[in-house]
Amino acid sequence: MTTKQPAHFDPDKPRVLVTGAAGLLGRHVVRELLRKGLQVRGLDLRQAEEPIDWQTGDITDLDCLRRAVEGCFAVLHIAARPNIWAGDGDDILRINTIGAWNAFRAGEEAGIRRVVFCSSDSVAGYTVREGAMVPPDYVPVDLAHPLRATDPYALSKVLGEDIGRSFALRGLEVIALRTVFVAYPEMEGEIRARAQDPEHYTGRKAGGPSSAGGGPLFNHIDPRDLARAFWLALQMQAPGTPACPFEAFYLAARDTLAPEPTVQRLERILGRSVDVKNPELYRQNPYASLYDLRPAQERLGFIPEFSQRSLIE
């Protein structure tokens, strides 16, 4: 049972709405919330097996989201086209952006106080090896680093965050979780295949749902840790400032799935030295993630417990 009630828990509206509840991440989040004793409604295009209150429907339909938020005290907006391979750019941009707009709007209309938005580290602009990619100005990439989306998926997450921030300026509490590539059990074959020949891996060699991701630095996060981050985002007190209760966090495992230490690998790929803002981080853990995880630890209480590095070693 729940040891601590989430912020704004309302016994008259006891449910949490999870959009994308039938997806890979959504199902981990649903199971985490059920373990904590919460009642969950899942909205997705299809229904999965978890024993929750299911609603099937499309996030691009505002009325569908209006029905889904009834009786809920919070929204975890996870549904999306989840990467640049999930359709053409028009669909990814439209579905993810309109879906986010509808989730925030329906939440605000229903008097919900908090929406947690599943964002992506792709907002920083250094996640997809193909095509244009802008290297970071420094490492670890922190919340002050500029956002530089270069593809429709990353742009949809920047726009989703911007929409969330604009609702926050009107009073809605919004937390954006910028997760890196999620190392689901379903992705293990791909992660192993990439580790065998990292320079020539072109993706989907082992029947996984998508290519092993994480950008050139092979960042990753375990879905159990990420699901816990959603729970922590429900519990967190007062995100952002009173004038704009919006806060974003980068989330990753402590280490990458790359064969080389992080700074060395980045310098080799870029062919130049990089500005390392926190050398101690990479001295203590040469394989530490590209991202600064301190705000997630200090503000959200998030400490990653799992790493899938054993898959490649």
Ligand SMILES: NC(=O)c1ccc[n+]([C@@H]2O[C@H](COP(=O)([O-])OP(=O)(O)OC[C@H]3O[C@@H](n4cnc5c(N)ncnc54)[C@H](O)[C@@H]3O)[C@@H](O)[C@H]2O)c1
């Ligand atoms: N998988 C990763 O490595 C990764 C990394 C960063 C961020 N994310 C984000 O995590 C979230 C979950 O992704 P996932 O890995 O579980 O992928 P997934 O494809 O398994 O889950 C996405 C879910 O959203 C649902 N969905 C898609 N379009 C919808 C629509 N129009 N209406 C209703 N439901 C719709 C799908 O049916 C699916 O169940 C997404 O927001 C994705 O952008 C994923």
